[in-house]
Amino acid sequence: MADEITLIACHDCDLLHRVRPLPKNAKARCNRCGAVLYRNVNETVDRSLACALTGLILLVIANLSPFLSLESQGSVLETTLITGAMELAKQSMAGVAVLVLLTSMLVPGILLMALVYVLLPLKRGICLPKSHRMFRLALLLRPWSMTEVFFLGILVSVVKLSKMATILPGTALFSFLCLVLLLAAVNTFLEPKTVWERMRP
Amino acid sequence: MTAALVPKPRTAKQAGLFNCHACNLLVGPAPSTSQGVVRCPRCGERLHLRKPNCIQRTWALVIAALIFYVPANVLPVTLTTYVGSTQTDTIMSGVMYFMQTGSWGIALIIFVASIVVPLAKLIILCGLLVSIRRRSHWRPSERTRLYRITELIGRWSMLDVFVVTVLVALVRLGYLTTIEAGPGVVYFAAVVIITMFAAMTFDPRLIWDAMENEDERIDE
Numbered sequence: 001m002a003d004e005i006t007l008i009a010c011h012d013c014d015l016l017h018r019v020r021p022l023p024k025n026a027k028a029r030c031n032r033c034g035a036v037l038y039r040n041v042n043e044t045v046d047r048s049l050a051c052a053l054t055g056l057i058l059l060v061i062a063n064l065s066p067f068l069s070l071e072s073q074g075s076v077l078e079t080t081l082i083t084g085a086m087e088l089a090k091q092s093m094a095g096v097a098v099l100v101l102l103t104s105m106l107v108p109g110i111l112l113m114a115l116v117y118v119l120l121p122l123k124r125g126i127c128l129p130k131s132h133r134m135f136r137l138a139l140l141l142r143p144w145s146m147t148e149v150f151f152l153g154i155l156v157s158v159v160k161l162s163k164m165a166t167i168l169p170g171t172a173l174f175s176f177l178c179l180v181l182l183l184a185a186v187n188t189f190l191e192p193k194t195v196w197e198r199m200r201p
Numbered sequence: 202m203t204a205a206l207v208p209k210p211r212t213a214k215q216a217g218l219f220n221c222h223a224c225n226l227l228v229g230p231a232p233s234t235s236q237g238v239v240r241c242p243r244c245g246e247r248l249h250l251r252k253p254n255c256i257q258r259t260w261a262l263v264i265a266a267l268i269f270y271v272p273a274n275v276l277p278v279t280l281t282t283y284v285g286s287t288q289t290d291t292i293m294s295g296v297m298y299f300m301q302t303g304s305w306g307i308a309l310i311i312f313v314a315s316i317v318v319p320l321a322k323l324i325i326l327c328g329l330l331v332s333i334r335r336r337s338h339w340r341p342s343e344r345t346r347l348y349r350i351t352e353l354i355g356r357w358s359m360l361d362v363f364v365v366t367v368l369v370a371l372v373r374l375g376y377l378t379t380i381e382a383g384p385g386v387v388y389f390a391a392v393v394i395i396t397m398f399a400a401m402t403f404d405p406r407l408i409w410d411a412m413e414n415e416d417e418r419i420d421e
């Protein structure tokens with residue numbers, strides 16, 4: 001077993017490599033296909049945890065505050081982040097509504113909560129029950145969290161409507177933008193290999 | 202920097218080691234449990250030498266996505282009603298609208314995200330599947346890189362679904378103009394989801410397997 005711990009296989013081409021310690025902020029790439037095998041991220045647990053906690057707070061703010069309001073012919077229409085999904089559900093598009101809610105809100109929320117559940121105790125060397133399953137879930141959910149795509153969608157639709165009405169941004173828009181940036185930061189700071197090794201079996 | 206290479210055997214499969222999909226732990230030849238399921242001792246994920254039935258599953262998902270791609274582009278994604286008259290818009294007519302109003306950047310973003318990306322993804326996956334079938338030796342690292350790109354860009358196709366969601370939220374019933382989501386959105390969302398699953402089911406290690414063992418069956 002001692003032999004296997006020091007080996008790593010490339011997830012894209014299966015080539016075996018010996019694990020060597022890396023200098024700070026360096027990446028080890030596969031010799032054959034160039035995939036990133038592992039990285040040495042400085043303070044990966046602390047940094048990812050900080051971003052995940054902030055992200056959760058921003059997600060709550062984004063859902064409680066006004067998002068965009070549309071001013072046209074003297075009347076003002078206010079919306080929240082979930083108005084779009086609600087309207088889709090009313091127009092018998094429940095499937096699409098659920099998909100939008102999942103990818104823009106629920107998946108990022110569950111992902112961040114799972115990360116906090118794993119990383120917060122891990123800071124003190126504690127591994128809560130089901131931590132391994134939670135971390136696996138967080139990694140599995142990563143591609144389904146699409147807040148940055150949603151944000152681009154907001155920008156495109158605002159440009160589209162700007163010719164016919166005045167659109168006023170609300171607090172939720174700014175907190176959502178910060179959430180997008182924080183989720184990107186979590187992806188940069190989180191090095192799964194380090195976290196797996198620090199979690200006790 | 203590149204990691205140190207290990208002399209023969211060169212791949213985990215040749216050494217009889219399972220590479221855990223979830224946590225990348227190398228697990229030695231473990232005794233399988235009564236149900237024939239081998240699980241990772243660290244994270245509990247099911248272990249396979251290669252993703253199971255990868256070729257068949259990926260083909261099935263690619264073909265399903267290609268079928269949905271047609272209604273996604275032909276059917277309207279938005280129905281705009283202005284003082285009684287209704288205008289339907291497909292994804293392409295949305296792109297044309299931005300071009301005509303001079304927003305070239307946005308027209309390009311939507312065109313690439315909604316039309317080019319899903320089609321390119323499907324073509325790349327088909328090409329990779331055919332190349333494995335033909336045991337191609339042609340540029341394996343470039344083919345692996347193509348796969349990594351398809352995995353990364355797929356999510357951006359959701360752009361149009363989100364645009365419709367925000368439009369529907371902002372332009373609601375009771376005002377002079379209303380926007381409703383059209384049936385195209387459903388098919389479009391289906392294309393995005395199915396192509397994402399197709400990319401996840403595909404196992405790029407088969408590109409390399411096909412070059413190594415000439416007489417062995419590829420699909421594990």
